[in-house]
Amino acid sequence: MILAEVESMLNTDIPTLVGGVALLFGIMLLLVRAIAGPTNYDRILAMNAIGTKTALFVALLGFITERPAFLDIALAYAILNFVGTIAILKFIRHRRLG
Amino acid sequence: MNGILLIDLILLALVLVAAVATVESRNLFAAAILSSIYSLLMACFWTSMDAVDVAYTEAAVGAGISTILLIGTLVLTGSRETVRKAVHWPALLLCLAVGSVLIFGTLDMPAFGDPNAPAQQHALYEGFTGQNILKAPGSKAAEDYEAYLATEDAAHSHDGEHAHDEHARHDYFHGHVPNQVTSVIVTYRAFDTMFETCVIFCAGIGMIVLLRGRRGNPMKGGLL
Incomplete structure (x- = not known):
């Protein structure tokens, strides 16, 4: 009953909203790790995880706004994130991309 | 207050934290990673503002290639900032002045999510917008949009009868290619697209020439 009232007040589905806020809370924790992180690898890991969260966020927005095409965009983000992290790690290890 | 608006506000707070941390970080590697996170x-x-193309460019250029270029620079220069400069007061004042003029300029713009704004009215029923309209619920435009969505659903529920109407209904491009993106890029903006492609091609050649290093001495300089 209360949930329905809150839902009508926020004009959004409660589960998707909770999902979004939880996702942003996760991003916040990762941001703290990226700022505080003692080593460089903590920061790279935080960046990679935030990239994953970005893909999830795009997919979630697709669910909220009922546009399933957003899932494809989320997949593209996931690929981009993977390639970017590999490139950064390679750069640190070999000092060049080749 | 709308739920998506709540998510937007939290997201903007996180963006602000990332930006301040990028500027304040004295470890330059951390600053590069934080700018990528930004x-x-x-x-x-x-994406939340319904600008998916801008979002994708931001992710590819800002988080992808810019970070790699920044880290490439750090490999050549070292990743500690040695001197902490004092605040340059004239520059700060100039920035504040320009910023306040810009904010003053936005005062004439319609309120955020206003369904009567020209940007919302123009392509209202083409399926592009809607996300920002629903952030201002209860208005007439939002109700119109929901009614439109309902009729759209009804039309799709018995597709067999409407198979012939499909093109007539979506023909906003005067008989050009039915795909909206292709129609705008290839028919309406063909010259624009062609010269954009030329510019990007030249930029690519320039980047390769700059990053390749010297001929005959491949170990010296060059990132690629």
């Missing part, structure tokens, strides 16, 4: 968060925000 771009990823901005990509989230652009």
